[in-house]
Amino acid sequence: MSTTTISVPSPADFHVHLRQGNLSQLVTPHVREGGFRLAYVMPNLTPPITTTDQALEYKATLERIDPETEFLMTLYLSPDLTPDEVRRAKAAGIVGVKSYPRGVTTNSDGGIESYEAYYPAFGAMQEVDMVLNLHGEVPSDASANIHVINAEPTFLPHLRKLHAHFPRLRIVLEHATTRAAVETVKSLGATVACTITAHHLALTVDDWAGQSWNYCKPIAKFPDDREALRQVIREGHPRFFLGSDSAPHPSMKKSTSSPDHGCAAGIYTSPILLPLTAHLLESFGALDKLEGFVSKNGRAFYKKEIASIDGNNIVRLRKRKAGVTGTYSLKEEEVVSFWAGKELDWEIDNQG
Numbered sequence: 001m002s003t004t005t006i007s008v009p010s011p012a013d014f015h016v017h018l019r020q021g022n023l024s025q026l027v028t029p030h031v032r033e034g035g036f037r038l039a040y041v042m043p044n045l046t047p048p049i050t051t052t053d054q055a056l057e058y059k060a061t062l063e064r065i066d067p068e069t070e071f072l073m074t075l076y077l078s079p080d081l082t083p084d085e086v087r088r089a090k091a092a093g094i095v096g097v098k099s100y101p102r103g104v105t106t107n108s109d110g111g112i113e114s115y116e117a118y119y120p121a122f123g124a125m126q127e128v129d130m131v132l133n134l135h136g137e138v139p140s141d142a143s144a145n146i147h148v149i150n151a152e153p154t155f156l157p158h159l160r161k162l163h164a165h166f167p168r169l170r171i172v173l174e175h176a177t178t179r180a181a182v183e184t185v186k187s188l189g190a191t192v193a194c195t196i197t198a199h200h201l202a203l204t205v206d207d208w209a210g211q212s213w214n215y216c217k218p219i220a221k222f223p224d225d226r227e228a229l230r231q232v233i234r235e236g237h238p239r240f241f242l243g244s245d246s247a248p249h250p251s252m253k254k255s256t257s258s259p260d261h262g263c264a265a266g267i268y269t270s271p272i273l274l275p276l277t278a279h280l281l282e283s284f285g286a287l288d289k290l291e292g293f294v295s296k297n298g299r300a301f302y303k304k305e306i307a308s309i310d311g312n313n314i315v316r317l318r319k320r321k322a323g324v325t326g327t328y329s330l331k332e333e334e335v336v337s338f339w340a341g342k343e344l345d346w347e348i349d350n351q352g
C-alpha cells in the first residue's frame with residue numbers, strides 16, 4: 001500500500017440514516033460522494049418502516065434519488081413483525097430488522113419494551129437467515145441508576161441472552177462505544193458482529209458535553225472506551241466493521257440556541273465518510289486495516305462480497321489536506337457535517 005494513495009474495493013456503510021422527503025433528496029447522494037457504494041438503511045422514519053411493502057417503497061424512492069448506490073433495507077422491529085411477515089420480507093430481499101428500545105434515540109417512541117415478546121419473530125429470522133440489528137442501550141431509569149453513560153453496558157446481558165437463545169441468528173450490535181461492548185462481542189460466536197462509527201473513533205465525553213453538534217446516541221464515552229474501539233480495529237478483528245450511523249438533522253434541531261427545543265441526537269458524516277475514516281485510522285496506526293474495516297469484514301458478515309473487482313467499484317483516496325465543507329442545503333433543508341471547518345489528511349481522488 002502506497003502512503004500517498006489507497007484503493008478501496010467497494011466500501012460499504014452498514015448503518016446509515018437516509019431520512020425522507022427533501023432531507024432524503026439532500027443526503028442520499030452524499031453516501032456515494034463520501035466514497036461508499038452500499039448503504040444499509042435504517043428504518044426509523046416517521047412513521048417507521050415496519051412492513052415489507054413500506055420498505056420496498058422506500059427502497060424504490062432511494063433508488064430514484066441515486067440509482068448507482070446499492071441500498072439494503074431493514075424493518076423497524078414492532079408488533080407488525082409476525083413470523084409470516086419475516087418470511088415475506090426475506091423473500092422480498094429485505095436484509096435485516098432493527099430493534100430500538102423505547103425512548104433511547106431519534107424516533108424510538110414506537111420502540112420495543114421486551115425482547116421475549118419477539119422470540120417468535122427472531123426464531124423465524126434465524127430460520128430464514130435475516131440479520132437482527134440491535135441498538136444496544138437500555139432506557140434511562142433513575143430508580144435503577146440507569147443513565148446515558150451506563151446504558152450500553154447495562155444492555156449487554158440482553159445481547160448474551162439473545163445469542164444463547166438463537167445461536168444461528170446473525171446479530172449486529174450497532175455503534176458500540178464501550179470496552180465492555182467490544183469484549184462482549186469478541187467473546188461471543190461467529191454469528192455476532194459489531195459496527196463502529198467514525199465519530200466514536202474521534203470523540204469522548206469531553207467533546208459533546210457543551211457541544212451539541214457532537215451529541216449522538218449512544219453518547220461517546222471515556223478515553224479508555226475509545227481506545228478499545230481503536231484497538232479492535234488495529235487487530236483487524238473480522239467481526240468489527242464500519243456502520244457510520246450518519247444521522248442528519250436540520251441545523252435548527254442540533255443547535256441549543258433556543259430554549260424551547262432540546263438537541264437532536266445524531267452526527268452527520270456521510271459526505272466525508274471515507275476520507276474521515278482513513279484520517280482517523282491513520283491517526284491511531286490502523287490505516288492498513290482500512291479495507292477490512294470499511295469493506296471486507298462487513299461484506300463477509302452480510303454475505304455481500306463484491307462479485308468482481310474492477311475499476312467501477314474501486315474508490316481511490318489520495319493524501320492531500322482538504323477542508324471539510326460545513327453546510328449542505330436543498331430547498332428549506334440545511335444540514336451541517338461533522339468536523340465542519342476542520343481539515344482531513346485524505347480526499348477522494350476519483351470514483352469509478
Ligand SMILES: O=C1C[C@@H](C(=O)O)NC(=O)N1
Binds near residue numbers: 044267
Ligand atoms: O441511534 C441513533 C439514531 C440516530 C438518528 O438520528 O436517527 N441518531 C443517533 O445519534 N443515534
